[in-house]
Amino acid sequence: MSDRIANSHLRSLVMSAEEAAEHINDGDTIGMSGFTGAAYPKALPTAIAEKAKAFHGRGDDFKVNVLTGASTAPDADGVMAEADAINFRMPYQSDPVMRKKINAAEMKYQDVHLSHSGLQVEQGFFGNIDVAIVEVARITEEGHLIPSSGVGNNIEYLEEADKIILEVNSWQSLDLEGMADIYRVPRLPNRTPIPINNVGDRIGTPYIQIDTDKVVAIVETDAPDRNSPFKEPDEVSKQIAGNFLEFLEAEVAAGRLTYDRFIMQSGVGNVPNAVMAGLLDSKFEKITAYTEVVQDGMLDLIDAGKMTVASATSFALSPEYADKMNREAKKYREHLVLRPLQISNSPEVIRRMGLIASNGMIEADIYGNINSTQVGGSRIMNGIGGSGDFTRNAFASTFISPSVAKDGAISAIVPFASHIDHTEHDAMVIITEYGYADLRGLAPRDRVAKMISVAHPDYRPLLEEYYERALKNPHQQTPHDLRTAFDFHINLAERGSMNSFES
Amino acid sequence: MSDRIANSHLRSLVMSAEEAAEHINDGDTIGMSGFTGAAYPKALPTAIAEKAKAFHGRGDDFKVNVLTGASTAPDADGVMAEADAINFRMPYQSDPVMRKKINAAEMKYQDVHLSHSGLQVEQGFFGNIDVAIVEVARITEEGHLIPSSGVGNNIEYLEEADKIILEVNSWQSLDLEGMADIYRVPRLPNRTPIPINNVGDRIGTPYIQIDTDKVVAIVETDAPDRNSPFKEPDEVSKQIAGNFLEFLEAEVAAGRLTYDRFIMQSGVGNVPNAVMAGLLDSKFEKITAYTEVVQDGMLDLIDAGKMTVASATSFALSPEYADKMNREAKKYREHLVLRPLQISNSPEVIRRMGLIASNGMIEADIYGNINSTQVGGSRIMNGIGGSGDFTRNAFASTFISPSVAKDGAISAIVPFASHIDHTEHDAMVIITEYGYADLRGLAPRDRVAKMISVAHPDYRPLLEEYYERALKNPHQQTPHDLRTAFDFHINLAERGSMNSFES
Known part of the structure; x- marks a missing residue:
């Protein structure tokens, strides 16, 4: 087991993606990490897609609503769309299979300004968030999360969700620790100025604090982000x-x-x-x-x-x-x-x-x-x-x-x-x-x-x-x-x- | 002479609107006070319109560009549009004569988000501001301006303009003093958070400070704002x-x-x-x-x-x-x-x-x-x-x-x-x-x-x-x-x- 899970309670929750997917039910709304192909969960989406296919094979309904940071990857948006596992998706997406399903009216997509997306989640415009599925680079002894290659709407999803599933990805460098600057914009009606005056100002912590009692599963992964090959400019x-x-x-x-x-x-x-x-x-x-x-x-x-x-x-x-x-x-x-x-x-x-x-x-x-x-x-x-x-x-x-x-x-x-x-x-x-x-x-x-x-x-x-x-x-x-x-x-x-x- | 002009230097600049309009030249860009029919200059627009008509009567060109806070009134936008005195207008307008001229391609209108209008003026998107014409309720001994019934983009126009013409309107209550809260958002690249946390927070001064050396004329007026009669809701x-x-x-x-x-x-x-x-x-x-x-x-x-x-x-x-x-x-x-x-x-x-x-x-x-x-x-x-x-x-x-x-x-x-x-x-x-x-x-x-x-x-x-x-x-x-x-x-x-x- 990875030494990336320093909190003993959370370490006891490590399981397979298939076992973790047991916590996902038909009709759930999932808040998922992932932004332009980085920091998305690498294992759960496939497990959810497989679960959906099994349900559909038996003639049962199984669809979830998926809210993310932005686009993810073929092994996230792609596999879930292919399996017709998604009812509603928000905000940005770029997966070819998902795009085809949306344009064929086989799934629903709301195209929301990214700065509004987390705010609207906390305002309840998308209903209850049942599960957050978030990739991290490491979990500290205190149970704090060290973000992997992106942050997106993770704070909002982790806060709003009833249950949390974490993916600890050992492909992500441990040296990412310290790159993230986690500052929680206070919730309405207690918002205050965001104290950033210069591009590089740091105003928060390097970790996300969560309610560890909400964590129901931890899955270990080691798969890379979807990184598109660079093309020489034409x-x-x-x-x-x-x-x-x-x-x-x-x-x-x-x-x-x-x-x-x-x-x-x-x-x-x-x-x-x-x-x-x-x-x-x-x-x-x-x-x-x-x-x-x-x-x-x-x-x-x-x-x-x-x-x-x-x-x-x-x-x-x-x-x-x-x-x-x-x-x-x-x-x-x-x-x-x-x-x-x-x-x-x-x-x-x-x-x-x-x-x-x-x-x-x-x-x-x-x-x-x-x-x-x-x-x-x-x-x-x-x-x-x-x-x-x-x-x-x-x-x-x-x-x-x-x-x-x-x-x-x-x-x-x-x-x-x-x-x-x-x-x-x-x-x-x-x-x-x-x-x-x-x-x-x-x-x-x-x-x-x-x-x-x-x-x-x-x-x-x-x-x-x-x-x-x-x-x-x-x-x-x-x-x-x-x-x-x-x-x-x-x-x-x-x-x-x-x-x-x-x- | 009104006791509303407490600064002796500025008091010496009181003149008629016609005399003040001598400072306005063909091709000038004017930054004008006025917002939904309040706080617009009551005398200069007519004087400018008359000047334009005189020029046009002689076969000479005379058109100005007019930037405001928002809509003004028949005796401002209306008379100037009627006299074909305006080449370009920004931002909001609602005068029927002006609207007709715009739709007939007889004048130009750029429809700018109000929060952007003053910012774009200071960024130079509308070129040099030749003259600011601003209505005030009173001028203090120090030469500070007490706003009348509106503020709009007055700060930006007063700062950017080469010359300033003030209208001191005795119709406006002196008890308005203290209602305005004048805070200058710092110019780029020195912007900082706007320290308002609650609707009523006051963060500035009750007056606008100006470079009094730029003032070329002061005109006294006593005309009311354009106030539209209230209709009983249908x-x-x-x-x-x-x-x-x-x-x-x-x-x-x-x-x-x-x-x-x-x-x-x-x-x-x-x-x-x-x-x-x-x-x-x-x-x-x-x-x-x-x-x-x-x-x-x-x-x-x-x-x-x-x-x-x-x-x-x-x-x-x-x-x-x-x-x-x-x-x-x-x-x-x-x-x-x-x-x-x-x-x-x-x-x-x-x-x-x-x-x-x-x-x-x-x-x-x-x-x-x-x-x-x-x-x-x-x-x-x-x-x-x-x-x-x-x-x-x-x-x-x-x-x-x-x-x-x-x-x-x-x-x-x-x-x-x-x-x-x-x-x-x-x-x-x-x-x-x-x-x-x-x-x-x-x-x-x-x-x-x-x-x-x-x-x-x-x-x-x-x-x-x-x-x-x-x-x-x-x-x-x-x-x-x-x-x-x-x-x-x-x-x-x-x-x-x-x-x-x-x-």
């Missing part, structure tokens, strides 16, 4: 990254930013990694990040002495960088703070920091409304995640995307966004490989030419034609032609490309 | 108010609220006044408000001993209640705090308070996306105001509206909102005279029946037909039929009613 990603850096330079020129005061927030993916690679060779120094997840590029910036500290709630590393983290956590914990989601994504702290947000998107319309979540208005991809938390409170908010997808069949700039996650009041700067459209301080009509300038050249004439039709509307604040507003999307659905117009 | 408003109170009672029953802990935020209008009338006879006690504007109903609640304190940035009173305020400001200032807009609408403080937000809307769609600003997707009404600041950070966010407008020609519930100001991630409870749709914790498809249940019965079959078509979409997170998503709006534009379908 040419388009590099061009987008170049335009983002050009925008930063323009902010410096405008006196709004200095080379030693760039606080970044960054979504996950190819383009953000290209941006971070670009920052390595830039004039920016003492970069910090107040963001959701630690990515490869941030470790590179730390190694190069360009980044001093990053605050996040979790990791999203490639396997190579995850290994590096496990070897060198002692070094990195001097530069990384893992916070609860209510703090990593806190509107209060984000606005105080004055950061520059950068998030991906599916499409933007000609006035700057952003669709982050649903292709064609109906088909969920992943979810809004924390993009709304950061966009609404950043010093400047950018959205980045290649101008086209699917070999040009899909334009990222459209007449009317088919689902709106960030409104024309929120988005400030839209960046593609063709440049950046700075919408700040502009009335809607003045944004259109800028938006069309960052569209793919193949789509610019179509967007201009739409705008000409829209200008015939007698009302001109955000002129639209509602009869043809969704033609791009209808073309895509019916003829396979946004620019295949009915002849 | 039957529908009373029903909506009843449903709102029923929602509050349900929150108490669910253990999320107690009768002595209701913190309200409320938009302005007939329905909110009906809600406040309903609260007079309710079980709720020690009510507080963390909101934008003080309304008649709040004074009634204070008089009845039901409300202890309201925090706002300005007044929106009927003439009768404005008179009462002027007579009894000494009493009311014990119960009212007027704050800068960056604080009254601060996401940080709003989330800390745990308030219940209630805002009007133009329309909501079947998944809970909210259009607050634009009829038919293109025609601006007033603007988003602070509704986004409160909705995104409230404990619970409600939107209220009669189910139909224009004798039934317009439904407040539609298949797809023609402009989206609050997304399906944000809105929680939609209230009409037919009940309340509680969308919290629900996946989108589970919201539809609830939304249709609060639609007008005449529109329910049409909404159900739409949803049946939408369910044929192969993708089912928020199923839509994009070919017919805007039929309600197209009908209204082309045939005068949302339910006049093409035969």
Whole structure:
């Protein structure tokens, strides 16, 4: 038995995942750790899926509601979705099997702003939390939990749940201890200011305190986080990254930013990694990040002495960088703070920091409304995640995307966004490989030419034609032609490309 | 000369509005006081409008950009818009003449979240601020400004402007002194927590300190604020108010609220006044408000001993209640705090308070996306105001509206909102005279029946037909039929009613 369980009472509760899954009942609502493929439970989800399959095989009902921090992995969301073990899921997800089930109306999904998710759990919007299933790196003698590679909503789930199941994962480095900064935002009506004034401020403890009497099972695991392999940035990603850096330079020129005061927030993916690679060779120094997840590029910036500290709630590393983290956590914990989601994504702290947000998107319309979540208005991809938390409170908010997808069949700039996650009041700067459209301080009509300038050249004439039709509307604040507003999307659905117009 | 100007240097700068307007040049950007018809300058706008007309009469250009706190009045926004004196306006407006000019593309309007407006001014998104024109109740011997009936973005405009013109309005009660609580949120990068833990906490000074060397003119006025007459709530408003109170009672029953802990935020209008009338006879006690504007109903609640304190940035009173305020400001200032807009609408403080937000809307769609600003997707009404600041950070966010407008020609519930100001991630409870749709914790498809249940019965079959078509979409997170998503709006534009379908 692992020496990672120093509390003797809790050590007596070690059992197999299958035995632990006996504590999960049909209809339960489970609060689960896990955020962008890190720190999710590695054993219980499969055990729950197997239990569901056994029940279903006998003709019995077995479905649970699963609330997490964000996305997990094929061996968590994936296996449970595959087994039709989930009725309702909240908040962010990105598993292909789960996505398919949601879009087929075979399970329910509520897409909640991440900063709201834990708060809404404690406010009871999702009913009673029956069980918390949380991965940890270690349990102390006092029964305190040392978080593994992420924190997410773990505090809320551990507090609210009737029963607790812990997974102690020996794959996670013991040197992660000290990276987490656990601060409980007081519950309403006793909330007080969150005393963070600088990105790296530590205000809490390195452990989560729980009611150990609620623990019903402990499972030992040694499986790695889902860490997606790193892809070398392609040419388009590099061009987008170049335009983002050009925008930063323009902010410096405008006196709004200095080379030693760039606080970044960054979504996950190819383009953000290209941006971070670009920052390595830039004039920016003492970069910090107040963001959701630690990515490869941030470790590179730390190694190069360009980044001093990053605050996040979790990791999203490639396997190579995850290994590096496990070897060198002692070094990195001097530069990384893992916070609860209510703090990593806190509107209060984000606005105080004055950061520059950068998030991906599916499409933007000609006035700057952003669709982050649903292709064609109906088909969920992943979810809004924390993009709304950061966009609404950043010093400047950018959205980045290649101008086209699917070999040009899909334009990222459209007449009317088919689902709106960030409104024309929120988005400030839209960046593609063709440049950046700075919408700040502009009335809607003045944004259109800028938006069309960052569209793919193949789509610019179509967007201009739409705008000409829209200008015939007698009302001109955000002129639209509602009869043809969704033609791009209808073309895509019916003829396979946004620019295949009915002849 | 008024004894309201105690500083001798500033007293020497008293002149007529026409003389003061000589300091305003074509192309200037003006930061102006004024918030929902209170505390706007009473003399300069007309003088600027006259100057513009004289220039235009000679064939010369004369237009200015006008940034305010929120809406002003016919003798401010109205006269300037009528004279085509405005090029660009930010943020909220509600003047009928100005609205017409904006929708006719004769002036530009950017609709900015109020909590962002002052911040974006200091970040330079609107360029240089040439002149601040601010109404005050009094100027102290030290040259400090005692705010009149509102604060808005005055601090930011006074700080940023090259020149300052003050209007000293003797209509405003001197007993307002002490009601304002002026706290300057530190500028980036030195922001710190806003130390408000309770609605009534005072953290600043009763005056605004300025650089008196920037003052170029002082104009004396004695005109009243624009105060809209109070209308007795109609039957529908009373029903909506009843449903709102029923929602509050349900929150108490669910253990999320107690009768002595209701913190309200409320938009302005007939329905909110009906809600406040309903609260007079309710079980709720020690009510507080963390909101934008003080309304008649709040004074009634204070008089009845039901409300202890309201925090706002300005007044929106009927003439009768404005008179009462002027007579009894000494009493009311014990119960009212007027704050800068960056604080009254601060996401940080709003989330800390745990308030219940209630805002009007133009329309909501079947998944809970909210259009607050634009009829038919293109025609601006007033603007988003602070509704986004409160909705995104409230404990619970409600939107209220009669189910139909224009004798039934317009439904407040539609298949797809023609402009989206609050997304399906944000809105929680939609209230009409037919009940309340509680969308919290629900996946989108589970919201539809609830939304249709609060639609007008005449529109329910049409909404159900739409949803049946939408369910044929192969993708089912928020199923839509994009070919017919805007039929309600197209009908209204082309045939005068949302339910006049093409035969």
